[in-house]
Amino acid sequence: MSIESTLDRISAIRQAVADPSTLLSARSSLTGGVEAPAEGGGGSGPSFAVALNQASSTTPTAASSAAVALPAAPGQSGISSYAPLPGSGSAAYGLQSVQGLQGVAGSSAPGSSGSVGSRIVAVAESQIGQSEQPPGSNESPAIAQYRTATAGAMPGEPWCAYFASWAAQQAGVPIGAQGQGLGSVSEIWSWAQSSGRTVTNGPGVVPKPGDLIAFGSEHVGIVRGVLPNGQIATIEGNYENKVAANVRNPGEATGYVSMS
Numbered sequence: 001m002s003i004e005s006t007l008d009r010i011s012a013i014r015q016a017v018a019d020p021s022t023l024l025s026a027r028s029s030l031t032g033g034v035e036a037p038a039e040g041g042g043g044s045g046p047s048f049a050v051a052l053n054q055a056s057s058t059t060p061t062a063a064s065s066a067a068v069a070l071p072a073a074p075g076q077s078g079i080s081s082y083a084p085l086p087g088s089g090s091a092a093y094g095l096q097s098v099q100g101l102q103g104v105a106g107s108s109a110p111g112s113s114g115s116v117g118s119r120i121v122a123v124a125e126s127q128i129g130q131s132e133q134p135p136g137s138n139e140s141p142a143i144a145q146y147r148t149a150t151a152g153a154m155p156g157e158p159w160c161a162y163f164a165s166w167a168a169q170q171a172g173v174p175i176g177a178q179g180q181g182l183g184s185v186s187e188i189w190s191w192a193q194s195s196g197r198t199v200t201n202g203p204g205v206v207p208k209p210g211d212l213i214a215f216g217s218e219h220v221g222i223v224r225g226v227l228p229n230g231q232i233a234t235i236e237g238n239y240e241n242k243v244a245a246n247v248r249n250p251g252e253a254t255g256y257v258s259m260s
Contacts, residue, residue: 116260117210119171124222124235124243127163131242138238146237149174150181161185163237164212164220171210173259186217192257199256207232212257213248221246223256 114122133140138156147153149166165181165188168174175182175191182188192198192212199205207213211223213234221236224245232248239246 115210116171116173117208120167120173120210120222120259121224121235123167123170124163124224127167127237127243128235128245129242135241142243150183151176153181153183157183158238160220160236160238161188163243164188164222167222168259184217185214185220188212188220188257189214189217189255197258199258201251201253201255205250205256207253207256208258208260210259212259213253214255214257215252216254 127142130142131140132138132143138159143159143162144155146159146162146166147155149169150162153162161183162181165175165183169179169181174180175188177191177194182191189198199207199211206226207223209223209225213221213223213232215221219236219238221234221239224233224235226232227247230250232250232253234246234248235243236246237243
């Protein structure tokens with residue numbers, strides 16, 4: 001091959017790179033050419049033009065366009081007033097490590113752009129299954145984190161109020177006059193009374209997701225939603241030594257604390 005022909009090839013390649021349209025407008029000097037074959041040009045498959053048209057008009061497949069179904073949270077089926085997080089469907093949040101707990105606050109909290117109630121529920125759901133280690137001790141790495149939301153919290157103490165205070169703090173609505181968290185049900189109820197948040201239970205009372213549910217001065221949980229039969233779905237810390245999803249009869253609660 002002469003130097004002249006080699007230079008001609010290089011020039012043609014450079015022109016093709018600079019202006020790809022020349023590849024389709026005429027045959028280049030490259031051996032074999034680069035034109036798309038004519039329709040029905042004798043190949044065993046569809047022509048280039050047909051294949052290109054098919055590719056441009058093909059609708060997305062189900063696999064590429066269908067939304068991914070997320071698993072429902074335990075016990076959530078049938079909850080009529082539960083407000084799922086925006087964009088999350090009815091997804092549950094998995095258990096987190098202690099490191100994960102520390103990163104929930106502020107803008108990174110699950111559902112931080114949603115309503116107050118949905119944020120509290122999302123944070124509480126993320127902890128379902130966290131349990132005492134050992135059972136009956138009121139202790140675990142997670143429970144130690146819950147205590148950080150309450151000023152003066154004591155290790156080894158019952159922790160349902162610590163958990164409620166922690167969930168509210170993580171959702172951006174801390175409990176207490178100074179947002180200091182409260183370590184007992186009676187303290188939570190007194191604060192709620194002073195701030196106009198109490199709703200005494202009675203006929204026709206329907207709580208909202210994210211409200212606190214009080215059982216006298218003994219126990220407090222978080223309302224997850226209301227079932228069609230009127231039962232109250234809850235998430236409760238220190239229920240059977242763990243954070244548990246539960247269902248309560250509507251008459252069990254003595255009252256609710258509105259958090260929104």
